[in-house]
Amino acid sequence: MTLIELRGVSKTFPPTRKGGEPVHAVRDVDLSVEAGEIVGIVGYSGAGKSTLVRLVNALEPATSGQLFVDGTDLTTLGERQLQKVRLDIGMIFQQFNLLQSRTVWGNVAYPLEVAGVPKAEHQRRISDLLNFVGLADKAHAWPEELSGGQKQRVGIARALATSPKILLADEATSALDPETTVEVLRLLAKVNTELGITIVVITHEMDVVKTIADRVVVMEQGRIVEQGPVFEIFSAPREQATRRFVATLVDAVPDAVEIEGLRRTHGGRLLTLSFRDESVSQSAVFAEIIGRGVEFELVFGGIEDVRGRSFGHLTLELRGDAAAVDEAVRAVGALVETTEVA
Numbered sequence: 001m002t003l004i005e006l007r008g009v010s011k012t013f014p015p016t017r018k019g020g021e022p023v024h025a026v027r028d029v030d031l032s033v034e035a036g037e038i039v040g041i042v043g044y045s046g047a048g049k050s051t052l053v054r055l056v057n058a059l060e061p062a063t064s065g066q067l068f069v070d071g072t073d074l075t076t077l078g079e080r081q082l083q084k085v086r087l088d089i090g091m092i093f094q095q096f097n098l099l100q101s102r103t104v105w106g107n108v109a110y111p112l113e114v115a116g117v118p119k120a121e122h123q124r125r126i127s128d129l130l131n132f133v134g135l136a137d138k139a140h141a142w143p144e145e146l147s148g149g150q151k152q153r154v155g156i157a158r159a160l161a162t163s164p165k166i167l168l169a170d171e172a173t174s175a176l177d178p179e180t181t182v183e184v185l186r187l188l189a190k191v192n193t194e195l196g197i198t199i200v201v202i203t204h205e206m207d208v209v210k211t212i213a214d215r216v217v218v219m220e221q222g223r224i225v226e227q228g229p230v231f232e233i234f235s236a237p238r239e240q241a242t243r244r245f246v247a248t249l250v251d252a253v254p255d256a257v258e259i260e261g262l263r264r265t266h267g268g269r270l271l272t273l274s275f276r277d278e279s280v281s282q283s284a285v286f287a288e289i290i291g292r293g294v295e296f297e298l299v300f301g302g303i304e305d306v307r308g309r310s311f312g313h314l315t316l317e318l319r320g321d322a323a324a325v326d327e328a329v330r331a332v333g334a335l336v337e338t339t340e341v342a
């Protein structure tokens with residue numbers, strides 16, 4: 001079932017100063033998010049990610065297009081009806097946005113108060129939520145007494161208070177260290193699997209996408225330039241922007257500077273092998289080289305794992321009889337994609 005659907009959605013902001021140009025923050029975006037999915041939206045600063053999420057959250061009206069959340073077109077609703085829709089959508093932020101004047105308990109109580117949930121129900125609901133995020137012992141602590149990871153857990157408990165169907169996470173782990181990031185991502189995965197909540201994660205960190213997302217959407221200058229299952233996109237990115245993001249995760253074909261470095265120490269023929277098809281094993285590929293009496297050394301690259309499926313690029317230096325090397329290159333090329341390093 002499709003839970004979020006954007007059809008030709010655009011958002012244009014008027015010029016911020018007199019005589020300035022309008023800003024086309026989101027341009028003609030088509031996007032579907034299925035119930036139960038975790039979708040990662042990536043893009044450089046200014047690509048339109050936050051604006052897109054603010055449209056889904058009904059915090060900003062779209063300039064044009066249709067935007068359905070759980071079957072309702074938000075662009076046709078008035079403010080009162082939008083408030084109801086917002087109860088179905090929780091949000092967490094990079095800077096946590098906790099109320100400093102309230103304890104952990106008070107922060108989680110806040111959305112219940114706004115939604116008019118009877119006070120008698122608060123006690124049970126809040127203690128369930130704090131147990132779920134692992135902060136039962138911090139109920140009476142103040143935000144300033146918490147670590148970043150704990151603050152984000154409070155943010156998650158607060159976002160879940162009204163039992164939303166959707167959780168939007170805007171750079172939710174960008175202010176956290178790597179270890180705490182892993183813990184928070186684990187909690188988000190639990191939110192998804194145990195509560196069945198659909199999650200949209202905005203991030204510039206490919207590790208985050210790799211760890212929890214089912215699908216990735218790449219944005220550039222307000223448009224979606226590429227989208228698909230994480231393994232497919234990471235192992236064979238088409239667009240330049242996507243390639244640059246994936247390169248932060250795994251070394252691909254060496255660039256000009258890296259080739260210069262490699263050439264200084266490696267005089268043989270350099271060949272990059274790209275692995276993504278699991279029916280071809282690395283050992284079968286290497287056997288084609290060894291079987292021809294050609295020597296090789298791994299000089300560049302890496303292999304990444306996305307939920308048990310591996311892909312990556314390995315650059316080899318091949319040495320030996322020129323005809324045998326030629327043959328090995330041909331045989332390997334029949335099994336995997338290869339690129340000669342000039």
Ligand SMILES: Nc1ncnc2c1ncn2[C@@H]1O[C@H](COP(=O)(O)OP(=O)(O)OP(=O)(O)O)[C@@H](O)[C@H]1O
Pocket residue numbers: 013014016023024025043044045046047048049050051052
């Ligand atoms: N309220 C606003 N008024 C005018 N322009 C805006 C407004 N909000 C966003 N923009 C502009 O829209 C474009 C997209 O911004 P947006 O914040 O959505 O990008 P982003 O991909 O989330 O970037 P970042 O990762 O830096 O948050 C930018 O050029 C930004 O300056």
